[in-house]
Amino acid sequence: MTSSHRALAGPAACVLGLVAVLGLVAPAATPAGPRDPGYTKVFACSACHGRDGASRSDTVPVLAGMPAWYLKKAIEDYAAGRRPAAEMEPYAKMVLGLGVDDVAAYFAARPKAPTPIAPDPAAVERGGTAAQPCVACHGAEGKGDRSKGAPDLTGQPPGYLLNQMLLFKADTRSPGDPALTAQKALLKAIPDPQLADIAAWWASRR
Amino acid sequence: MTVVSRRAFLRTSGLGLGLGVLGGCAPAVRGDFLPRRGPRVVVVGGGWGGATAAKYVKLGDPGIEVILLEPNRRFVSCPMSNLVLSGVRTLESLTRGYGGLRAHGVRILHREASAIEPDRKRVRVDEGYLEYDRLVVAPGIEFQTEQVEGLAAAGDRVLHAWKAGPQTVALARELQAVRDGGVVVLSIPPPAFRCPPGPYERACQVAWYLKRQKPRAKLIVLDASPNIISKTGLFRAAWRAYPNLEYRPSNRVVRVDPDAREVTTDFGDRLRYDVVNLIPPQRAGTIAVRADLVGADGRWCEVNHVTYESVKHAGIHVVGDSTIGLPVPKSGTMANAMGKICAHQVVRLLAGRPPEPMAPVNVCYSWVNDVEAMAVINAYRIQNGKVVQVEQKLTPGQSAASGRNALAWARSIWDDVLA
Numbered sequence: 315m316t317s318s319h320r321a322l323a324g325p326a327a328c329v330l331g332l333v334a335v336l337g338l339v340a341p342a343a344t345p346a347g348p349r350d351p352g353y354t355k356v357f358a359c360s361a362c363h364g365r366d367g368a369s370r371s372d373t374v375p376v377l378a379g380m381p382a383w384y385l386k387k388a389i390e391d392y393a394a395g396r397r398p399a400a401e402m403e404p405y406a407k408m409v410l411g412l413g414v415d416d417v418a419a420y421f422a423a424r425p426k427a428p429t430p431i432a433p434d435p436a437a438v439e440r441g442g443t444a445a446q447p448c449v450a451c452h453g454a455e456g457k458g459d460r461s462k463g464a465p466d467l468t469g470q471p472p473g474y475l476l477n478q479m480l481l482f483k484a485d486t487r488s489p490g491d492p493a494l495t496a497q498k499a500l501l502k503a504i505p506d507p508q509l510a511d512i513a514a515w516w517a518s519r520r
Numbered sequence: 521m522t523v524v525s526r527r528a529f530l531r532t533s534g535l536g537l538g539l540g541v542l543g544g545c546a547p548a549v550r551g552d553f554l555p556r557r558g559p560r561v562v563v564v565g566g567g568w569g570g571a572t573a574a575k576y577v578k579l580g581d582p583g584i585e586v587i588l589l590e591p592n593r594r595f596v597s598c599p600m601s602n603l604v605l606s607g608v609r610t611l612e613s614l615t616r617g618y619g620g621l622r623a624h625g626v627r628i629l630h631r632e633a634s635a636i637e638p639d640r641k642r643v644r645v646d647e648g649y650l651e652y653d654r655l656v657v658a659p660g661i662e663f664q665t666e667q668v669e670g671l672a673a674a675g676d677r678v679l680h681a682w683k684a685g686p687q688t689v690a691l692a693r694e695l696q697a698v699r700d701g702g703v704v705v706l707s708i709p710p711p712a713f714r715c716p717p718g719p720y721e722r723a724c725q726v727a728w729y730l731k732r733q734k735p736r737a738k739l740i741v742l743d744a745s746p747n748i749i750s751k752t753g754l755f756r757a758a759w760r761a762y763p764n765l766e767y768r769p770s771n772r773v774v775r776v777d778p779d780a781r782e783v784t785t786d787f788g789d790r791l792r793y794d795v796v797n798l799i800p801p802q803r804a805g806t807i808a809v810r811a812d813l814v815g816a817d818g819r820w821c822e823v824n825h826v827t828y829e830s831v832k833h834a835g836i837h838v839v840g841d842s843t844i845g846l847p848v849p850k851s852g853t854m855a856n857a858m859g860k861i862c863a864h865q866v867v868r869l870l871a872g873r874p875p876e877p878m879a880p881v882n883v884c885y886s887w888v889n890d891v892e893a894m895a896v897i898n899a900y901r902i903q904n905g906k907v908v909q910v911e912q913k914l915t916p917g918q919s920a921a922s923g924r925n926a927l928a929w930a931r932s933i934w935d936d937v938l939a
Contacts, residue, residue, distance in 0.1 A: 371928030404899035
């Protein structure tokens with residue numbers, strides 16, 4: 315996101331700004347409403363993730379503003395059991411049946427809503443250094459890289475981020491996936507309390 | 521429960537000048553006390569299903585006037601309330617206001633609907649009435665106290681604590697006061713009842729509390745069913761931590777004598793107790809019975825599986841624990857799902873559009889101690905106009921991770937219902 319904003323600096327940004335002022339470009343985030351083809355399909359999600367995907371809970375990830383490609387991948391992984399989770403698998407299968415593209419597009423169009431859970435400042439400070447190994451795939455600012463299959467980590471709830479790292483570490487998430495062997499080896503070398511610091515760091519980033 | 525002053529209530533009720541008088545100790549209303557301004561949906565009952573339905577009708581079409589009739593000023597969550605018995609949570613932590621619904625434009629009258637007139641499309645309140653275009657009835661459950669001899673006369677001396685509120689706190693106090701070495705009896709009614717795993721979760725919480733605080737006390741669970749009816753294996757495993765818990769299946773309590781502090785089962789066995797928690801047999805909330813929405817059994821409301829419209833009265837939808845016939849549990853998550861789907865269909869029907877088949881979902885967490893929980897998850901689809909279950913999954917066992925997920929679920933779904 316940041317790099318694309320930088321790329322738009324200068325005359326191009328001015329032109330786009332003018333076009334937006336003249337109302338020629340629809341806002342990026344369309345209002346959530348019954349006309350959106352995903353509106354009713356996310357009824358299955360909203361009890362836990364929030365109607366707009368703006369989870370306020372520690373272990374439930376924020377879906378608001380999540381890129382469609384990653385949400386789709388997550389749903390497919392849960393449904394196939396690559397991410398074993400009793401609480402997600404039946405819903406993921408249901409979403410595939412309803413139309414995962416509509417659901418992914420719905421959440422991607424919502425404004426990103428970082429977790430309201432404020433991690434311990436000391437953990438955040440420690441985490442800044444400890445999180446350096448993450449940037450190779452997730453980018454210097456943790457915003458993710460689709461070409462590497464790496465999601466945006468920023469603003470996700472710390473409990474969710476920690477859980478995912480522990481699942482990778484135990485090789486229960488995407489078990490045996492050769493594309494993740496190196497990352498899992500990296501995580502295995504990091505003690506659990508330090509993983510919590512890393513989670514705090516990315517949760518605090520915007 | 522926080523006491524809300526009349527002045528504070530009137531200030532925040534959002535009813536507007538003309539409606540402010542309807543709150544609290546206002547005089548009885550008469551006639552058509554709130555003339556219609558456009559298409560109107562009235563919702564009876566502000567629990568999990570009704571509050572969700574009210575909010576989602578407004579989200580679906582802000583032009584529809586939505587009026588919610590709910591006598592209670594604050595919402596108290598039944599899910600999580602077993603943790604109040606063990607002292608892990610307070611009732612206040614499960615209590616929320618209705619301000620979020622008002623922010624969506626829902627008009628809330630803290631009055632009780634006394635009757636429904638389906639032919640005239642009116643809901644009676646006191647001596648007056650409210651007209652509706654579509655009515656959503658979400659009255660929850662009521663107790664069949666007549667099914668247990670002595671129960672009706674016992675009043676508050678025999679607690680159910682099956683509607684989160686004052687009885688939950690009262691039962692927690694009785695547990696705190698029980699002598700070490702005392703006997704606590706928990707009686708589970710025959711199905712169907714609100715929250716199928718709830719009594720077994722309650723057994724865990726009471727046993728956990730007694731084990732720590734009254735190590736010589738004992739919990740005897742008298743279950744009308746021949747076995748644990750939900751998460752059977754998981755509860756059996758959880759109960760291994762509680763040697764102070766004695767489970768007696770196929771023991772239906774038919775009589776209670778609070779003077780002798782004794783219950784009697786259908787086998788004629790008598791059991792003395794120090795504390796009793798008698799969860800009575802249940803039926804749909806009273807207004808559903810009065811409005812002839814219940815079936816031949818006189819207990820539950822049969823509905824269309826797509827629209828939640830009553831099979832007995834057109835224009836009246838029923839959601840939540842008072843429904844029957846769908847292969848779903850009477851759970852908070854399910855009531856929330858029904859509320860959303862029903863609201864969507866109501867909006868479509870009012871716009872002259874056909875309903876859109878949508879299946880509900882369910883997740884139920886049960887706490888086995890202060891930090892560990894487990895869950896059952898159900899997925900459904902609509903087949904030939906009926907809800908059918910396509911999958912049921914259980915968490916592999918109890919865990920602190922599931923406990924954290926249970927807390928996250930509660931926080932999120934309370935928002936989905938009320939915020």
